[in-house]
Amino acid sequence: MIVNQFLLIGAVLFSLGLYGVLVRRNAVLILLSVELMLAAVNINLVAFSAALQDEAAGGQVFALFVITVAAAEVGIGLAIVLLIFRNRHSANVDEMDLMKL
Amino acid sequence: MTFGDWISHAPNWWYLALAATTLFAGFRVVTSRNVVHAVLYLVVTLGASAGLFLLLGAEFVVWTVILVYIGAVIVLFLFGIMITRAPLGREAELDHDNRVKVFAAVVSGLLFVLIGGSLLNTFADDPVSPYIVRTSEIGDLLFNRYVLPFEVVSLVLLAALIGGIVLARRDPELDEELP
Numbered sequence: 517m518i519v520n521q522f523l524l525i526g527a528v529l530f531s532l533g534l535y536g537v538l539v540r541r542n543a544v545l546i547l548l549s550v551e552l553m554l555a556a557v558n559i560n561l562v563a564f565s566a567a568l569q570d571e572a573a574g575g576q577v578f579a580l581f582v583i584t585v586a587a588a589e590v591g592i593g594l595a596i597v598l599l600i601f602r603n604r605h606s607a608n609v610d611e612m613d614l615m616k617l
Numbered sequence: 618m619t620f621g622d623w624i625s626h627a628p629n630w631w632y633l634a635l636a637a638t639t640l641f642a643g644f645r646v647v648t649s650r651n652v653v654h655a656v657l658y659l660v661v662t663l664g665a666s667a668g669l670f671l672l673l674g675a676e677f678v679v680w681t682v683i684l685v686y687i688g689a690v691i692v693l694f695l696f697g698i699m700i701t702r703a704p705l706g707r708e709a710e711l712d713h714d715n716r717v718k719v720f721a722a723v724v725s726g727l728l729f730v731l732i733g734g735s736l737l738n739t740f741a742d743d744p745v746s747p748y749i750v751r752t753s754e755i756g757d758l759l760f761n762r763y764v765l766p767f768e769v770v771s772l773v774l775l776a777a778l779i780g781g782i783v784l785a786r787r788d789p790e791l792d793e794e795l796p
Contacts, residue, residue: 517626517628517629517632517672517744517745517746517747518618518623518740518742518743518744518745519740519743519744519745520736520737520740520741520742520743521629521632521636522669522673522745523736523740524733524736525636525639525640525669527729527732527733527736528640528643528729529639529640529643529662529666530728530729530732531725531726531728531729531732532640532643532644532646532647532725533643533647534721534724534725534728535647535721535722535724535725536646536647538713538717538720538721538724538725539647539712539713539717539718539721540647540711540712540713541710541711541712541713542652542711543701544652544694544697544698544701545652545655545711547694547697548646548655548656548659548694549646549647551659551686551690552643552646552647552659552662555662555663555666555686558666558670558678558682559666559669559670562669562670562673562675562678563673563745565673565675565748566673566674566675566745566746566747566748567743567745569746569748570748572758572762573748573750573754573755573758576675576677576678576750576755577755577758577759577763577766579670579675579678580677580678580681580755580759581766581770583678583681583682583685583686584685584770584773584774585770585773586686586690587685587689587690587774587777588773588774588776588777589777590690590693590694591693591777591778591780591781592777592780592781592784594693594694594696594697594781594785595780595781595784595785596784597697597701598697598700598701598784598785599784599785601700601701607701608710610713
C-alpha cells in the first residue's frame with residue numbers, strides 16, 4: 517500500500533463535500549456535506565499516523581477528537597436550523613436574507 | 618513500484634472495493650434528489666471509510682466511527698429532516714440553479730487538482746503499512762499523554778449539550794405572548 521492512495525481518497529471526498537456545501541439549498545443537506553469533509557480529514561489523519569508509524573498515535577487520537585467535535589457541531593447546527601425553521605418556516609439558506617438591504 | 622506489484626498485494630483489493638464504495642456513495646450524497654437517500658448514502662460512505670481505517674490498523678477509530686457517526690449522528694440528521702419538514706420525496710428545489718452548480722463544480726475540481734497535484738508531488742509512492750494500535754493502548758494514551766485535550770473536548774461536548782437544549786427548547790413565556 518502507498519500512502520497516496522488514502523490521501524487521494526481524502527482529497528476527492530473533501531472536494532465532493534465542498535461541492536455539496538456550495539450547491540445545496542437545504543441547511544440540513546449543507547451540514548451533511550460538512551460531515552463528508554470531516555470524514556475526508558479523518559482519513560488523512562489516520563493515513564499520516566500509519567505512514568509515520570507514530571508511537572503516540574497522534575493521528576488516530578486527533579481523528580477521535582474530530583469525530584467528537586463533529587458530533588457537537590451537528591447537535592448545535594441542527595438546533596440552529598430548527599430555530600431558523602421555526603421563525604422563517606423554511607430551512608433554505610437562500611431565503612435567510614434578513615441582513616440584505 | 619509498478620502497478621503489477623501494487624495489485625498483487627492482497628489488501629489493495631480490499632482498498633479498491635472500499636474506495637469505489639466510498640467515492641460512489643459520497644458522490645450520491647451531494648447529488649441525490651431525495652433527502653433521506655442522501656443521509657443513507659452518508660451511512661455507506663462512512664461505513665466504507667471505517668473499512669479504510671481498518672486497513673490502516675486503527676481499530677478503535679473504526680468502532681468510534683460506527684458508534685458515533687452511523688449510530689448517533691445519522692439518527693440526529695434524520696430527526697432534523699423530519700422536524701424541519703424538508704421535502705421527503707423527489708424534489709427539484711434541493712439545489713441551487715445550474716449556474717451555481719457549474720461554479721461549484723469548477724471550484725471543487727480546482728481544489729481537487731491542487732490537493733491531488735501537491736500530494737502526488739510530495740509523496741510520490743511512499744509506502745504505508747498498517748500501524749496497529751490496540752484499544753487498550755489508545756486508552757492509555759488518552760488518559761496520559763492526551764488527557765488535557767480529552768478534558769477540553771468533554772467540556773466542548775457539555776457546552777454543545779447545554780447550547781443545543783437552550784437553542785431548540787420552546788420558550789413557554791414567549792409562546793404565550795405570541796398570538
